[in-house]
Amino acid sequence: MVVLGICGGHDANWCVFKDGKLIGAFEKERFSRIRHDDGYIMDLVDETLAKLGIKPEEVSLIATSEANFRGTDPGLEYIHKNLYDEPDQWTDMQVSFYGRTIPCFAVPHHLCHAAYSYYTSNKEESAVLTWDGGGDFYTTNAYTSTSISYWKNKKLVWFERVGNSDMGSLWHIYSKVIFQNPFAAGKLMGLAAMGNDSLIPEFKKYAMRPVRGCLSPTYSIKNCWPDEDMPLYGTANSWKHNDAANIAYAIQNLTIEAGVGLANKAFEITNSNNLCISGGCALNGYLNTEIIKQTNFKDVVVPPSVHDGGLSIGAVMFTINNILDLFWSIRFWEILL
Template identity: 30%
Template sequence: SVKEIDMVVGDWARIKRWHNSGPAYRKAEFDYIKLKLNIPPEKFYQVPYHHDAHAASAFYPSGFKEAAILTVDGTGSDLETQNIYYGKGDRIIPLEKGLESGIGKAYNWIGCKVLPFDRNEAPGKVMGLAPYGEKYKMKVINFQPKYDGIHTDYTELFSRLPYVKLRPSALKSAKDQKDALKPYFARAAYEIQEECERAMLHLARRAYQLTKSKNICLAGGVALNSVANKKILDQAPFENIYIQPASSDSGLPLGLCLYAYYMIDKSRPKKRFIMPNAYTGVSYNKKEIKQLLDSKKFSYTEIGEQVAGVAKLIAKNYIVGWLRGGSEYGPRALGARSILANATHPKMKEILNERVKHRESFRPFAPAVLEEDADEYFELNGYPSPYMLLVAKVKKNKQKVVPAITHVDGTARVQTVNRLQNALYYDLISEFKKLTGVPVILNTSYNVAGEPIVETPRDALITFLGTNIDYLYLEGYLISKKKNKKRAAGIREELLQERAADLERDYSHIVTKVLCRGYKKEEIQPYVDEDNKIANWWRDYRSKYELEKAAHRWLKDKSKILIIGSKNKTKLLYEYINEFADLNVVGAYYPIKEADHSGKWEAPFQKYKVLTSRQLKRASCDILLIASYRYQNQLAEQYGPLLKSKEVYKIYDNASEDLLFVLPNKWPKYREALADK
């Protein structure tokens, strides 16, 4: 019952408030549900920042008494991109925060704007593609990063958050998936991966400088970059590393709860939360599974935990679906919802892709290895990798032994398995070792391209029947495709229909009967449509609206305006902002250059007296106006304290689009800068 809930904890996007924290975000049913929650508002809490939840998700489960914490993703609250914390006991202490431009957004943006990948899938695909670009020696991406403590600035390559745009004509774009392996695009993947490793290592070293801890915890979407993680382990001054297996935003619910428990709630003594494994999902009742199999007249064999026969099937090059225990938390299949195959077969990668996974040829498959044998096969130097979040070199003398999991660059994303974490999975690999002498099997997620990993026994059966998986081990029941092939299509269709009906029923019950009060389906679309009109206005025109209000006030007050920014952005304001051309501008200082909407870096514009740096130091004004989108906050911080002004006016909030991409060609000019005398 929701009455048992003591706290509901959330993060925020652009404005710290429970509803509509992202005022320029497009709304969906989720936002309507938040409005209708059947929970008293006094139980709602918000963490200070999005990254605080990431930090909590990594530190508290780690088992470390103290540690440096590094969180890196695309963007969090208030345009944060990467943070460093120090965790000690029950406390997490923020140390440094990076804003507006970071490696997370750079990596994703190259993946979906230069390379032909979907935004949500780009990071993993780029990491797999990257080694194919190593052999090409041309330079594709001119990053020009600026590293300064926590800050990794890529604004020479693309505009700042939240609406990132590559510099005009800076890079080519792949037309479709077939282009990915072409030299230019493979090299682009290699270079952004190399930059990611460089940036993450820099940030990890910065975390060590600030904390001097021997332990580091990682979270945020970039912590899924297992190549960069291994670089940190090998080259940063840390002895121990913990990476949250659900590092991306899928780990936020855990992090939010842990942050609230330790940092907000003062009502009870605290116990230390440890996460011994990633198998946090639901375990399914064997009796109910048997009833499902019998009701659909499956032919099956009950083998319980006697998995030697399954190991024998894998050794004979059969592909086995595997569902056992609670599902994994995070994106990696770790032996609870896995497809398993023979890592020693030289063509198994191609067989799996053709018969089951149907994904890009450049993406590698991962090994699961007995922990005690890991160093014999992989360059892990004795360090376990239980969550498949470290990429290591396959030992040269073993690459031909396990070719199906050896990537083109001789590496593998390793999962080490011990008996304490997953006893039956460990036994399976041990049995495979007895048969083959090799303690390594191929482990990939139990899904096909474009679908989520299976969760329920019914999900497992649907995917099993819809692919060329040979056998399914389902909580002690072994099912052969061959013995069920004649009725496979019909059974699968029944299961699909039943799943759809059950999901609809369960969702409706939870939303309308448990979570919400006054939920009305007919209200949702009108609410979403109307709110999205406001969101679009906020994104595109709020900054113009607020600036024109301010300009009218300044004109009325006869305020003296000093402009600092770029010539192009000043010209834009002169032409497109009502009454701007009539303002009393006492001077302009242009320390930066920004391209206009057509890609030109310096359009002619001579309406204001251009100050030298010496004149700037002596200048006085009522209003310091920052005429820049990309460098707005940096310019305000740099020049605001130096000048005697009543107000530093920043045109854009953290949810607004650059007017350069809104007004030209869509909005009439109030004044023509070049023609006006």
């Protein structure tokens, strides 16, 4: 049985499983040499299937993180599609893949993030937190940028969105202000090392809000997207600007405060010894370190490709284990090959 996982959008990625084993995982940026690349990918899917010795007609199932494909037509087209409204709903569709009709499951963005970190952890049970800058835009009723879930024996036990929490939006906006690139969060994180705490009170007042949902009461960074065009200190348009490093320091500080607070609440309600983390904000090494230091979790797992680049593997693992009850495992070394 050959399963193709596929995810468009930025960090476009795809993966191939054969008879329960991951035989290839790819991200478009590694081919185009354009960081976070998106756009049409079916020519690359074609090329990599051939390199793996798989013919397109051997693919019998597709899993995706989107109920709307991007960058896949021609090659992969809808026959029949269902959209989902909530971040814990998934849906089955029929697609045409190189002229053949085959089943396809669409799994929401944050479920894919969560599935990716849980299944690659090989933990029997675990709490899972996901956080990024907005996730997908297809869960029409519930904008989700932060989630908590609990997984046991290769199954999702429960999943909740965390309302009023969007740490990635602040990183996106100030990467754009300071580096003119919304995907420069890594540079902003580095710049934080050169700053001081002078702007923390102002940024805290601006961005920290009480979360809604089961991790309440605690605080997180609000959804800052509405302020994208006119942010605080919007004139700090270079990393050499006087305020730039202090802005970065403040954002890093708020992210740690929010993330550690949410992780402590997650421990309180799940009582699990294990925490898996996923989503673009899980690339924040400072935050991950503080979660290890400042929470009671015995093991904190952050897999490689924890950003959107791991979504296609998450989509396949969720589909195989939760929907089809096939219970495949995955090992780190299989991903890293």
